[in-house]
Amino acid sequence: MTEIRRPRGRPRKVKPEDAQPLLVPIGLHERASQHLRELILTGVLAPGQELVEADLSATLGVSRTPVREALKLLAVEGLVELRPNRSARVPDLQAEAITQLFEAIAGIERIAAEFAAVRITDVELAHLRALQDEMEGYYRATDLAPYFVINQQIHRLIVSASRNRPLQEAHESLYGRAELVRRRALRTPERWDESVAEHRAIFHALEARDALRAGALLCDHVGRTGTAVLNHLSAVQRSPDKACVSVR
Numbered sequence: 001m002t003e004i005r006r007p008r009g010r011p012r013k014v015k016p017e018d019a020q021p022l023l024v025p026i027g028l029h030e031r032a033s034q035h036l037r038e039l040i041l042t043g044v045l046a047p048g049q050e051l052v053e054a055d056l057s058a059t060l061g062v063s064r065t066p067v068r069e070a071l072k073l074l075a076v077e078g079l080v081e082l083r084p085n086r087s088a089r090v091p092d093l094q095a096e097a098i099t100q101l102f103e104a105i106a107g108i109e110r111i112a113a114e115f116a117a118v119r120i121t122d123v124e125l126a127h128l129r130a131l132q133d134e135m136e137g138y139y140r141a142t143d144l145a146p147y148f149v150i151n152q153q154i155h156r157l158i159v160s161a162s163r164n165r166p167l168q169e170a171h172e173s174l175y176g177r178a179e180l181v182r183r184r185a186l187r188t189p190e191r192w193d194e195s196v197a198e199h200r201a202i203f204h205a206l207e208a209r210d211a212l213r214a215g216a217l218l219c220d221h222v223g224r225t226g227t228a229v230l231n232h233l234s235a236v237q238r239s240p241d242k243a244c245v246s247v248r
Contacts, residue, residue, distance in 0.1 A: 029065075031062075036051075037176075040080070045090050050087045053067050077176030093180075093181055106226070108170055110216070112159040113205075113215040115167075116206060120161040136200075139196050152179070158206070191228040195224075205217055
């Protein structure tokens, strides 16, 4: 038990359950980065748009210092491009960069799904099933914003279930950049229909502990999303499905 000493008298013993939890406040720069991230991912701050610190400071109601730190955080995620002696900006959506990005993520998620199929726990499978049901509910309601949030959680859960930290770190370092464009693919009704069906098939493969099928399905799913993004942006018609080469 913890003792609290007072100026006078005997020390009073405090039971652990009476102790107050330690609160860790979120810094201004972290709050600013959260707000800016959402503005970028929802397209309020469009690709190619300059991010003037003074304007962002006024919009967010904070000084320029936390804004500057927030931009550095988002640059690490690939959501902001820092330029020497110039204002930062939201990166342009270049076809070749998008293709390479989805190739990389498709390969990572394929390997992760193969590991996850044999390492995922029953508790994680139950959680994945609940997320799938929740996501399909938002799909039927045509409510894209919460659908997309659950979609992200599913992808991250599968990678986490691989029990491979380097894979998780590589995936997380790239996933923020993919968020910048993935929402645009789901705005196409046909792709949204396909995506839901693909997610369902991926879950069934994981549930059956079928590593090769789970990996192939997830790789193909990510590749199709990349292609849909390119098509939606009226860019080149090259498919990222080349990432779907067996790793075994």
